[in-house]
Amino acid sequence: MVKVWPVALVAATLVLGAANSAQAVVVFCPGTGTATDREFALDTAVAATCLTSGIGNINGNGDAINALGYTTLDKSDDNTSGVLDGALSITGGGGLSGTFTISAAAAGFGPLVIAFKSGEGQLDPDWAAFLLPTGVLSGSWFISGAQTLSHANLYGSGDGEVPPPPTQTPEPMSAVLLGSGVLVTRLLKRA
Numbered sequence: 441m442v443k444v445w446p447v448a449l450v451a452a453t454l455v456l457g458a459a460n461s462a463q464a465v466v467v468f469c470p471g472t473g474t475a476t477d478r479e480f481a482l483d484t485a486v487a488a489t490c491l492t493s494g495i496g497n498i499n500g501n502g503d504a505i506n507a508l509g510y511t512t513l514d515k516s517d518d519n520t521s522g523v524l525d526g527a528l529s530i531t532g533g534g535g536l537s538g539t540f541t542i543s544a545a546a547a548g549f550g551p552l553v554i555a556f557k558s559g560e561g562q563l564d565p566d567w568a569a570f571l572l573p574t575g576v577l578s579g580s581w582f583i584s585g586a587q588t589l590s591h592a593n594l595y596g597s598g599d600g601e602v603p604p605p606p607t608q609t610p611e612p613m614s615a616v617l618l619g620s621g622v623l624v625t626r627l628l629k630r631a
Contacts, residue, residue, distance in 0.1 A: 469493050469568035478587070480556050480568035484579035488572050491553055493565040498557050500593045505569050510553050510595035513546055517591035524549065528594040532581070535588050542577040542594060549596025550574055559587030569595075 466483045469490030482488045494504055500512035500522065514522040516530045527546045532538015546552060555569035563585045583589060 467570065469570060470565060478558065478563035478565060478583065478585040481582040482554070482570045482579055483582070484572070484576045486573040486576050488570040488576065491569040491571040493568040495564060495566050498555050498567045498569075498593055505553060505555055505593070505595050510597050511549070512593060513549055513596045514594045515591055516593070522594070528554070528592060530592050533589055533591070537580065537582045538589070539580050540578060540592065544577065546577070546594065546596060549598040551597055553595040555593045555595065556581055556583065557590045557592070558583050558585070559590065563587060
């Protein structure tokens with residue numbers, strides 16, 4: 441069955457997508473396509489992955505995402521509960537669509553997961569979590585249905601240390617080939 445999206449959500453998707461053409465990959469979660477389910481959507485420059493979704497609450501304190509091995513970094517409705525408070529900024533709280541921005545300081549905690557929580561009890565699921573590709577720190581979010589965003593959580597799995605960029609060292613065979621080329625060039629010049 442094809443998912444029927446409310447006209448306002450489709451319009452918001454098109455407007456926000458047109459306003460930021462760099463963000464062009466929409467992923468739905470749970471992605472079931474059933475008309476009675478609530479769908480969460482994330483629009484990012486590189487496709488995110490629907491990690492999981494569920495019923496009930498995600499509060500960042502021993503919830504379903506923490507059980508997958510992720511640490512709560514920040515919550516949009518509580519700046520004292522994560523290990524990186526202030527890392528997540530959202531617009532559209534209390535609405536059906538908006539944007540999110542994650543501070544660069546969170547990059548060392550990657551891979552990152554962003555989860556959105558809507559109302560409980562009337563539509564399924566109540567929340568959805570997206571695994572973000574490396575380097576994706578912003579995008580747009582959408583919720584189908586009448587229940588609006590309660591809060592968003594940011595999770596990470598690293599230790600906060602950003603690894604240094606790899607240094608380029610020549611491979612031993614590259615040095616042999618380079619030396620052979622120099623030797624052949626000199627021999628040809630003598631001939």
